[in-house]
Amino acid sequence: MALITTLSIRPIYLTFGGSQLFTDPLALTALKQHLILNIVQGFFVSDINTLKTLPKEFSSAIMDIAVGLGANTMTIVRGNSTDIRSEDIIEIMCILNENNIQVINLDLSTQENKDRYYRFLKQGLDTSEERTSLILCQPLECENLLCEITVNNFIHRTMLYIFYWPHGEVSKFFLAGIKEAIRVVVLTNPREGVFRLYYNQATPNKLNHLTLVNWWSGRLYKSPSLPPADKVYHDFQGRVFNVPVLHAPPWHFVRYYNDSTVNVTGGRDDKLLALLAKKLNFKYKYYDPPERSQGSRISGNGTFKGTLGLIWKRKADFFLGDVTMTWERLQAVEFSFLTLADSGAFLTHAPDKLSETLAIIRPFQWEVWPLVGATLLITGPALWIVIAAPSLWQRRKRDHLQMLNDCCWFTTTLFLRQTTTNEPSKTHKARLVSILISLGATYVIGDMYSANLTSLLARPAKEQPIGTLQALEVAMRDKGYELVVERHSSSLAILQNGTGVYGRLARLMRRQRVQRVRSVEVGVRMVLSKRRVAILGGRETLYYDTERFGSHNFHLSEKLYTRYSSIALQIGCPYLETFNNIVMTLFEAGILAKMTTDEYKNLPEHSRRSEPVTESESKESNDPVESTGTGQTQSDSTIGLEPLSLAMFQGAFCLLSMGYLLAAIALTVEIQLHRRRMNRKTIHPVEKSTARRSARMFYLKQHFDRMFRIIYVFIDRALGHDARE
Template sequence: KPPWLFVNYNNISNGNSTDSITNRTIEVIGGRDDRILKLLAKKLNFRFNYFDPPERIQGTSDSESGFFSGVIGLISRREADLYIGDVGLTYERFNFVEFSFITLADSGAFVTHAPSQLNEALALLRPFQWQVWPAIGITVLIVGPIFYLLIALPNLWQPRFKVRSYTRLFFDCTWFTVTILLKQTGKEPNSNNKTRFFIILLSFSATYVISDMYSANLTSLLARPGREKAVHNLYQLEEAIISRGYKLYIEKHSSSHSLLENGTGIYSRLYNLMVLGQGYNNSLVNSVEQGVELVKDSENVVLMAGRETLFFDIQRFGPSNFHLSEKLNTAYSAIALQLGCPYIEEINKILMAIFEAGIITKMTENEYEKLGKEKTISSSEIAENVAKDTNKDLKRQIKVDEGTKLKPISLKMLQGAFYLLCFGNIFSGLILIGEFMFHKRLRKRNKRRHVVITKKWKKIVKIKISRIRSMYLRFYRNAMNDAFVSTLEYLE
């Protein structure tokens, strides 16, 4: 397990495929733990031989038999003397082996795929998130009535001009404030000193506050394009698994495995989501290296392991492909020895001395530096490696290079302005169509109302004329009646 141990596997084949697996030798070529073990051998004057355990796991306890498997089981049965590596200290293991002073204080973490870049074409629209609109809406709703009160209230106390309609005045004030916020010109409803001061203040706010803040955000987005939201802690990881379909993987028989399996709270919820979503066997990987490769190839894969081990593998596969989370918990690693080991006190003295002096930390840093030097290759070697890669690896390499190298601002970043203009034109067109339909309906209503009023007046005129005619006939008949009556009296 680099950087703790660097191992070469040499398979000895004798014609049988199964024998090629069993007849396998290992060659340790370096690593931090190899240097620590050589230091202990030199100080305590002993010799050692490396061997690869058959199961190649640290070990887990069997609840039925009560024994440990893996390397811990070999040490507990006294088939091996010690085990040095990334072995975590747990209460369960203390019952079978004895641990020395700590060789590593590591923190748990998880690694995800690096957040991808957001669409450059929407850079101009990205500042207009939902958090901005409530403040803008409240501002638009408030400034219009305030401007109306500044004009209407003084005129009610001391009338200086005639207001035909206060409703129309309120609409004019609101529309004028909207045009000011949109940096357009408009006719002032009134021109006294109070309204002028308010208009100047509103213009400064719209120009130097809203516009400058937007320009600053836009400049930062164009200079450094935004990326998707990264996952930093366990609660965000839980949300990502539920909503975004993330898959959580852990190393088989590791401390992270036991932590999730036996943990409570957020760890228990993550374990249940992992088992229910993927299945128990499908969520385990044989090594951290295999899990890091899965994270590199997929954007929705998460691997939980030790932070130091993850950091090492991230450096191997390219830091630009990964995002390392915050520290989750602290885990300690030490050398596993047989129970009742007589020379454990001498080992502890040496380990305490080099740990307090920072020698172990320096050894780890040196291994990382060696890795960085080995990772640095010339441009000709890069060309040869790229030529040998498959099409999938070539596309992935091009994608990584495009995401890391500096690029000038292209016209693609300015497409958002045209999107915004197109959206504004569509919105204005819909409003214009709505106004046409409203005025057309209003004209029909006015015409219908005019026809009704005309018919009503015609009816009123006819009624008046008929009444005048009947009155005239009645007056004429009464006069003729009186004339006949007076004639009859004269005849008599």
């Protein structure tokens, strides 16, 4: 009233025709009363704009509400429009501490304190700690605080904001600022000793709405203070969701029209969403997102593109598809329980067939010849040891060097599968060893090579496939291969943030003209049309696309890394646990895997009859998490063999011609050497020795010894005894 007493009323003049006239005293009295009324009203408005006192039993009500919430901590936040006595705040703090509830008292009168409060909320958001805030301020400041909290995205299921609304109805501006994910409680005091709790997450089908869920009149009407989310969102009561959709077989098959409408014709995730809608009683409408991409991460300018960016901005509720969980995406959205356990891989064109002419020669790589030489070096001395061993203790004089030479040539003849009668020894032991060597050369080495050669001719060899990242790096650096990825995908984020071979691949990609494609399907078509292109993506998606476009045209690499796909939702989504319970049940029961497998049955008949896609064997083949698509790969024995033709034997004729050529060269060399030796004898005749007669007798004796030896051998063979030389 001091404001009224200090205010003086000046005389009011009315100007008419340039002269000033005093008004009627009655009019002056009425005007004075009107001004006094306005001043009193202004006084009360000024008093309302500052919250100075709290209702009676407010501290007891807050204590019961906090206990009913199960809160461990509570932050008392006083705004600029608050001038509450310290005794009231201390009373609230004491009664909460008596119930083992930690209390933090913050005053937002300065910007520094407000920043401190926001840092406190950010810390709780990063660590997923409980944050319960009791905000005491006037309605206008409540609206501003709610707006700032929403803009800063301090929203999570562990964060609860209790706004005390001192008078009047909750404003429409405040209701419009309430997002579904933020937990907001409005506490009102309609009459003395009574407090009402209004909650925004009490109904599953109403947005920007506060519902009366509890009240306090000496004690809480029911406990807990707020209804749990699993009971609220077990039935959406026919709510309609607008769901963005992308064409990504086999997850969604989408047809786009010119009027920005879409028609989803099927897909694994379309069936999953229909199952969720039936179970939770909600409806959904698909729409075409602006950029038709998923989105990978928050960029440097603070924006998030793609469909996940819509969820981050809270313009979309959730998104189903081949959405891989990554750390960058977790900063913007939340993920449900996994809907697909997959792995990363890259796809290249199927290796070309090698020349059939060289098929007979190609098996003889350099690795073969050391073993062949070692075999020849071992078998010859082994036969010589068997023959020469008895002469060591019988003290017989024999030319062991010549015998070793004969044994080596004899075993070489056996390995070449040529007939020979020049046996180095006639003993049974030597013959037994010779028979074993002959059997090994004929049936083990010869027949095995013939069988392998036949299989190589029936199934022509192919180029070495690119199955590892290291091989892909070499191909990109030396052979001109290009690697493409889907834009705004998790594969792109792995290349951009990766180190080692991923970082080197990203640097090699910068030399390309085309680095990113609109979808995985477009990348697979590029691989099909251009031979030196590879695409990096999810193994299951790549496998399905190869089955669509003819699996015999592609080669799938080994498993590179584990990736998990799930449903993307807003941070703080209240029905996340409801979705998790259903998805977890479907995953554990194998229904999701069955739904994925059924998509392969919907492929065209000619696609299902094509040869399985070739795959590189992964080092982690014993991984318990196997892709459903790769499990359908048939073994190589089921692939039809090609009949032999004369074209496949061109290499054999070439090899035979080379053998004839080498034989002709060797014969020519022998003839030339023999002629040179004969010419040398003619030019340099041998001088007659003075002991010519002795030499003739020596030659005659050798001739007779040779004759007797032949006779002895013939008799020995006839009688079956060992020949003793």
